[in-house]
Amino acid sequence: MEITARAPGKIILAGEHAVVHGYAAVASSINLYTVVSLRLGSEDEDTIQLQLNDVGLDFSWPVERIKELLSHLGSPFSSTPTLCSLETVKSISTLIDDQNFPDTKVGLASGVCAFLWLYTSILGFKPATVIVTSELPVGAGLGSSAAYCVALSAALLAFSDSVNLDVSQKGWLIFKETDIELLNRWALEGEKIIHGKPSGVDNSVSTFGNMIKFKSGDMARINSNMPLRVLITNTKVGRDTKALVANVSARKSRHPNAMCSVLNAIEAISDEWSAIIQSHAVDDLAENEERLGELMEMNQGLLLSIGVSHASIETVLQTTMKYKLASKLTGAGGGGCVLTLLPTQLSGAVVDKVVEELESYGFQCFTAGIGGKGVQISFETSS
Amino acid sequence: MEITARAPGKIILAGEHAVVHGYAAVASSINLYTVVSLRLGSEDEDTIQLQLNDVGLDFSWPVERIKELLSHLGSPFSSTPTLCSLETVKSISTLIDDQNFPDTKVGLASGVCAFLWLYTSILGFKPATVIVTSELPVGAGLGSSAAYCVALSAALLAFSDSVNLDVSQKGWLIFKETDIELLNRWALEGEKIIHGKPSGVDNSVSTFGNMIKFKSGDMARINSNMPLRVLITNTKVGRDTKALVANVSARKSRHPNAMCSVLNAIEAISDEWSAIIQSHAVDDLAENEERLGELMEMNQGLLLSIGVSHASIETVLQTTMKYKLASKLTGAGGGGCVLTLLPTQLSGAVVDKVVEELESYGFQCFTAGIGGKGVQISFETSS
Structure with a gap:
């Protein structure tokens, strides 16, 4: 079975910069998506593969190698979103170094690190192929990294024991309200690996969609009635x-x-x-x-x-x-x-x-x- | 004897539009001038002549004709700045109509009206030639009409009994503090003919120079210490x-x-x-x-x-x-x-x-x- 998750990007409608000084801002989802497909069991049965199609990067890690470096963490723990410790980041960096990461794309290494953390934390060491494509430009302020973390978390959680989904349904489904909070928390942990101290706004907009008004760390979901x-x-x-x-x-x-x-x-x-x-x-x-x-x-x-x-x-x-x-x-x-x-x-x-x-x-x-x-x-x- | 007066234009440094709503603004003089030369006794002894060099307009009124329309006002009354009544504006318009005012420059008629009001009020019906040149573009917000009224008032008052000046001095002189207030009030009367309800800022800046902070009708002269x-x-x-x-x-x-x-x-x-x-x-x-x-x-x-x-x-x-x-x-x-x-x-x-x-x-x-x-x-x- 293959699961495809898509998560939208975001824009700030009003209040950028002011929000840094404790004033309100409003962000909205946009219908441009990052799409993550996950198929359990890779062609090569003993690897976890990641394909970042838009940037032309392909990675493949032997499951044994990942276990060697990360199994002491005792994953999976899909129902408990957890900060990736600095020590674990180091272990994951070793895995990334295995892959001859191109110098010119070194800025994307943290995204790969986030992938390995989310993957192993939520699904452990099951072989799989993960393909990422996106309509969102990277580093342009449209929340591409959050959409990546959200879509990734969604696909991973869909295969985990922590989320209940009706696999017989056709078309695009949304998560239940309880499951989606968990998803958002995992996405935030991914964002932390990429951004250090994310505000949490980008992943929340990508997760919940619609619009969010935020101020001094508080977020309120608002429902737009205008197309x-x-x-x-x-x-x-x-x-x-x-x-x-x-x-x-x-x-x-x-x-x-x-x-x-x-x-x-x-x-x-x-x-x-x-x-x-x-x-x-x-x-x-x-x-x-x-x-x-x-x-x-x-x-x-x-x-x-x-x-x-x-x-x-x-x-x-x-x-x-x-x-x-x-x-x-x-x-x-x-x-x-x-x-x-x-x-x-x-x-x-x-x-x-x-x-x-x-x-x-x-x-x-x-x-x-x-x-x-x-x-x-x-x-x-x-x- | 010929008198030359020059009055500077103005710029708004800060606060335009806000000032309309009761907030402070700052205006400054600029060293671009409107220059008025006045020579008593015209070549044709019985006329008052006005030459607006920059716009290519020349006017010449027989003193008798002006007297005919305006002598009932009892001018000159140079020490008493007086509003030009609507009725008087009508009489002056007749004088302007005498001159075949070109249709394309009809916007300048109010400036000619202001001239005739200021001239006859301050100097009465003495024949003279007045030449106006200016470095200021008209209607561009640089206070050209105020500079015109101020320079005109200065030249006229210099020949009147209301102002005491030392004619033996060389170079550019400034008016005494008491005389200059009178000048500013006359200039404002001219501005009223041109603009209806001027704020008084433009003529004050042109008269006093330097900078003026103004708010809700109050003006405070401020001295710049920066070149x-x-x-x-x-x-x-x-x-x-x-x-x-x-x-x-x-x-x-x-x-x-x-x-x-x-x-x-x-x-x-x-x-x-x-x-x-x-x-x-x-x-x-x-x-x-x-x-x-x-x-x-x-x-x-x-x-x-x-x-x-x-x-x-x-x-x-x-x-x-x-x-x-x-x-x-x-x-x-x-x-x-x-x-x-x-x-x-x-x-x-x-x-x-x-x-x-x-x-x-x-x-x-x-x-x-x-x-x-x-x-x-x-x-x-x-x-």
Whole structure:
């Protein structure tokens, strides 16, 4: 039997950076997915194989070798999400070193480490083949690592004893509410290996889908009643998130009064976002889209004023402004991705034109629905 | 004897739009001038002549004709600045109609009306030739009409009985403190004819020079201790100031919390501007310039967030950003002028390059020192 799990990416709709200083932010799932397929029993019966298709990496570990390094941990313990200790990271690194990891892709090693931790913790040492594909660009702030950890945890838990699923059902299924909390906690442990100190927002959005309002570590799931569509433009300009966050803090200490008012304004925008998307006024869709567009324009101005915009972002803004479309950066800024709201009434021809113009600058464009379902799973009985 | 008066233009350094809602703003004089020369006794002894050199308009009124329409007012009353009544505006309009005013320049008629009101009120019906030239673009938010009214009032008052000046002095002179208040009040009466309900800021900056912090109708003169230089880029995109102001108010009523925080942030920036320029830390000039540049960037973001930027402004910003120079729109936005701070250490070669690039877009650039003297006057005894 093969299990396929898919987990969505995320965008920050409002409140990035402000959230670091204790103000509210709103994140949403996007219907761009990372997909993990898991088939127990590899062709070579005694190995665990991992194929990362998008980055062209293939790994294969003899089960005996993995046992040699990790069996003292006493896995599997699928119902008990556990931090991967530094010592275990070292053991796993030995396994990764076995594979002649290419230097140019060394940034992906932590993802492989997360795989081995989640795999052995949840399923122990069963031979299997795991194939990962993704529609999400890596390192662009769209939550690709969280989607990876969530989809991986979903596929692994589906084979474990900790989760009850009806394998006879067809199509994409969602987890039961109790099981999904467990899944989310495992995904967070994976994220910790990749990111050190993740906020937990990315994996929660990918797990639960829809939207999440978060502030000072608290997260509240909010249900969107609006079918919203966005254009996501990846400027492909790499960011140093830590430096950007540090620069905002420095600016805040230089100009405390102005910056506190700016952060207050951002929080007010996050509050308004969450109020609008929860309102049941489907009749006023166009009007609400206009309000959200205005909020995005306002938020972008505020992000400019805290110093996290970038020439590439401004180029995207200038382009979409020509089509009277509202845009804002999403995530850390300094490059990364820009959101553009695509009103329901906007014709496909206009979207095509905007995309064509943006791609002529070398940017990468995705259109996505937002606020959709979280992680889902499907079974295929091998015939 | 000929008298020449020159009055500077103004820029808003911080707080435009916010000031409409009761928050502080800071304006500064710029060393770009409107110059008015007045020679009593015209070549044709019985006329009052006005030459507006920059716009190619020449007017000549027989003194008898002016008397016919305005002598019932009992002028001159140079020591008593007086509102030009609607009825008098009508009489003056008849004088303007006498002159076959070109349709394409009808927007300038109010300036001619202001001239006739100020002239006859202050000097009565003495024949004279008045020549106006200006370095200030009209209608670009640089206070050209105020500079015109101030320079005009200065030249007229210099010939009146209400002001005492030492005609033997050479070079540019300033008015005595008591006389200058009178001058400013006359200039405001001229501004009222041109603008309806002027705030009084433009004429005050042009009259007193230096910088002014204003809030809810109160004005405080502040003395800059920093020799600041800016690049002013006129996008030449005409604005509808009333519509822009109305749009900000509408946005404020749609998003009251966010907008109030944004306006608070703008006021904090105005406060910081005025604190920095008054500080005596000349040693830290470069550091202070950096702080002011940061405030300009922040302010521009906030102006974007209240919705008063424009594609042409964004083009200027993108250009100056390439040279790591801080810019913000100044005045109403929606086109108009953009300020770019030129740090003292910046080489002339870089400034030339920026100007060249901006002018290639069809923009018009001025470099100007800010915070200099207000209206000045000089005498030339005809030999």
